[in-house]
Amino acid sequence: MGYGVRVEVWGDYALFTRPEMKTERVSYDVMTASAARGILESIYWHPGLKWVIDRIYVLKEIQFTNIRRNEVKSKLSSRNAHTVMNGAKNELAMYTSEEIQQRASLILKDVHYVIEAHFELTDQAGERDSREKFYAIASRRLRNGQCYSQPYFGCREFPVQFRLCEAEDIETAYSNEERDLGFVLYDMDYSNLQDIQPMFVRTVMKNGVIDFSDCEVFR
Numbered sequence: 001m002g003y004g005v006r007v008e009v010w011g012d013y014a015l016f017t018r019p020e021m022k023t024e025r026v027s028y029d030v031m032t033a034s035a036a037r038g039i040l041e042s043i044y045w046h047p048g049l050k051w052v053i054d055r056i057y058v059l060k061e062i063q064f065t066n067i068r069r070n071e072v073k074s075k076l077s078s079r080n081a082h083t084v085m086n087g088a089k090n091e092l093a094m095y096t097s098e099e100i101q102q103r104a105s106l107i108l109k110d111v112h113y114v115i116e117a118h119f120e121l122t123d124q125a126g127e128r129d130s131r132e133k134f135y136a137i138a139s140r141r142l143r144n145g146q147c148y149s150q151p152y153f154g155c156r157e158f159p160v161q162f163r164l165c166e167a168e169d170i171e172t173a174y175s176n177e178e179r180d181l182g183f184v185l186y187d188m189d190y191s192n193l194q195d196i197q198p199m200f201v202r203t204v205m206k207n208g209v210i211d212f213s214d215c216e217v218f219r
């Protein structure tokens with residue numbers, strides 16, 4: 001496996017929001033690659049490395065449930081913030097009691113996955129940085145249950161429990177089954193900050209495993 005890791009993650013609920021469902025939140029069937037990367041970055045991040053998700057193992061059957069959640073219906077304007085920074089006297093505050101509204105959400109329940117990932121060095125890696133060093137730090141943090149911020153499944157109210165997975169064989173909930181999950185959000189392309197673009201992949205779960213190691217990315 002080289003300098004990759006396997007991380008077992010589980011929790012009571014998850015919401016990996018489909019971007020095409022804008023009014024009421026609806027979750028994808030499984031965790032997205034970008035959500036998995038976010039979990040790993042909550043555990044260990046360094047400007048000298050970049051996490052790459054290889055596979056996601058689905059350990060428990062996919063189950064949905066409906067809930068109603070209180071959400072803030074608007075967001076602060078970045079343009080307004082810039083004008084204030086430049087000396088304008090506009091108001092920056094948001095009063096959530098006036099902006100809150102209740103929305104239905106179709107979310108996942110009782111989720112359990114194993115994330116298989118590796119990391120690549122970036123051009124910000126220092127002279128004293130190395131793959132061995134990053135691997136040792138990441139492994140130690142996973143064994144100790146350390147994280148920079150509490151990882152979550154799509155929304156911050158759905159926290160993730162995690163531990164290092166050292167098992168050779170992983171038993172999934174969908175052995176001997178293939179399921180086409182359609183196009184799923186893969187990640188966001190931040191190469192042009194003025195025009196951030198979503199990227200999607202055609203996701204097929206084979207024997208409970210979603211393989212991102214050789215997937216075609218659509219923009």
